[in-house]
Amino acid sequence: MSCSGSGSSGSGSSGSGSEFSREVQLATALLCGSSGSMPLLQLHRELLQRCEITEEEFCWVLQGCPRFLLVSRPAEDGWLRPEDCTVVARTSLRLCGRQEECGGCGGGSGGCEQLHLCKFFIYGNCRFGKGRKPCKFSHDIHSDHNLALLRECTLHELTEEQLSVLLLQNDNTLLPEVCVHYNRGDGPHGACSFQDDCTKVHLCQHFVRGDCIFGLGCKRQHAIDKHGCRMLEERGLGGDIINQLPFIYRNIHHLAAAEKCPDSSYEAADQQPEICLHFIRDSCRFQNGCRRVHFPLPYLWEVFDGVAWTALQDMEDIERDYCDPSKTQSSGDRPVDFLSWTRDSQAVRRLSTVSSVTKPPHYVLTTDWLWYYRAERGNWVEYGQPDDRQRTTSVTSRTLEEAFLADRTAEVRVVKDQRQYVVSFKDMYQRNPKHRTKRRVCRRPRFVSVAEVTNR
Structure with missing residues (x-):
């Protein structure tokens, strides 16, 4: 199997509402049922057991849908092989941090595009949900507000457990970080001065990255130890989630690395x-x-x-x-x-x-990066340029490039024809918060020919 050059990516589809939306849903459920990731070949085998999909269509889905991150590690000889690839599930959905300000969890959310769910429900261990006193935050993933968002993102068929895994590895506010001091120095706690009282997770940093050469002989933890379990339980995490955390942390590492260069696979x-x-x-x-x-x-x-x-x-x-x-x-x-x-x-x-926005105008042969959004008819329109109805956006390619270089996880507000939009660098989409529609965004350089370079 080779997932390179497998046909058109369908850039505007992203897996929600596309002809392969069913396959996207099944693949997402499989990944989230397997601690958030799965070897490429295993995912292909298991997907074939549930639906009819050709190898070409499978590659098309993986490449054309931002739901999936393909992590490929070259072998010792430098070649990329399917057996060395892993697929990680990702989403731009997060838990709303202002649920009470948004009108609660049962409606009246005022256009909020984040999930209204109890954090401890995601952890699998909300004490209010198990007792007589009801939790003030929602435990219903199918509430009107949540279901609308999940449907838009093709996540509405996930179980509660699968959705929890997906959110835990994508929402960086939910889990503590891996302790960097634990991975330095000698001794059972490395250089961590807090030792058993540390509020971060003690895991082998190389295991999290997927490149630990010592395996079972490593002196660092490849699983959550009893002190880590106690700390995480005090934070409200349930046992089932804690057991999956080493692999979820590995997925978090891959997703964070990929955010640094969203237009390409981060390994390359x-x-x-x-x-x-x-x-x-x-x-x-x-x-x-x-x-x-x-x-x-x-x-x-x-x-x-x-x-x-x-x-x-x-x-x-x-x-x-x-x-x-x-x-x-x-x-x-x-x-x-x-x-x-x-x-x-x-x-x-x-x-x-270097990008042209980082140098004065008189610098020649810098890279002039252009930003585009996918228009209603499927064509691509550069920001700041008129569309087929002579409407222009309030921001230009230069505006977006400057914002992108300053913060590759930022969101930029855009106005076009009195309509408000938000461009998200994290998943490269332009969203309309009011109507909850979205369009694909891409960043490509302006073409410079060999002749142009020679004549300058």
Whole structure:
């Protein structure tokens, strides 16, 4: 199985209301019933037992729906193989932190787009729900308010337990952090001065990342110990959730890493070097000692050949296709998939010069990033430019790029034709809070040809 180059991604679908919404629901339930993630091949096998879906459709669903994060770790020889891939479930839904201000949990929420649920109900251990005194927060995932949100996100068929797992690994307000001091120094508590009284979780940091080489012989915890269980129980977490936490924390790590580069798989894009602007202009004084990449173009497409990153030959054509927001892969016999960042199952990456918004206007060959939203007819419209009815948004590509570089988890308010919208960088959607509709958003560079670079 290869989930690269598997057809159109259907960027506007995102899994809710698309022709594969049933498959998205089933896959989500399977993941959330397995501590929030599952090996790629296992998910495919189990999904086949529940519905008819081809391998191509399966890859299409994974790549075209932001519900799923595909975590791929290259093997020792550098190749990406399906057996080394894991699928993690994600969602932009969170618990509302202002439920009482929003009018309670039974309605009158005033357009709130977050779930109105008791936090301890999500933990599986609300003491009010089990006693005579009723809880002031809702335990009903199918209340009018909650069900409307769950339906919009294709999550309405999840059980309470499955929804709890999904929220725990996506809402960073629900669980304590992993103690960084525990992972330093010697001794049973590492360098943690609080020891058994620490309010953070003592887990092996490398186990959470998925790269611990010691396995069962590791001196750090790969499970929640009795002191951790006591601390978590005091916070209100139930035993079933606590048993799943080591794997949920691993999913949290993958999701947090992916947020740093939402337009690509984070394994391919993490810690990428930058192309030296001065070298392109024949003025780099550091020469071979420069920490940036020396390349004559403001972009560089590379493939990992099993040993090292090597430049792709058809680079200008790939760049031209990538700059078109309607395209999810390049043309040609061996296309680059812009969603999985692979070509023929090999990892691909794109290096570029610094974003144009970070430099003064006289700097040439910086990367001019453009922001688009998917319009009603399926076409892509750049922010700040008129649509087919000559309506423009209150923000431009530059506005969004500046906000994005300042905080990649931020939300930006947008006005168009007296309607209010919110652009979320976390899941790359534009939402209408009043009508609860949403449109896909994407970020692509402005195309610069080889001839343009040469003539400057």
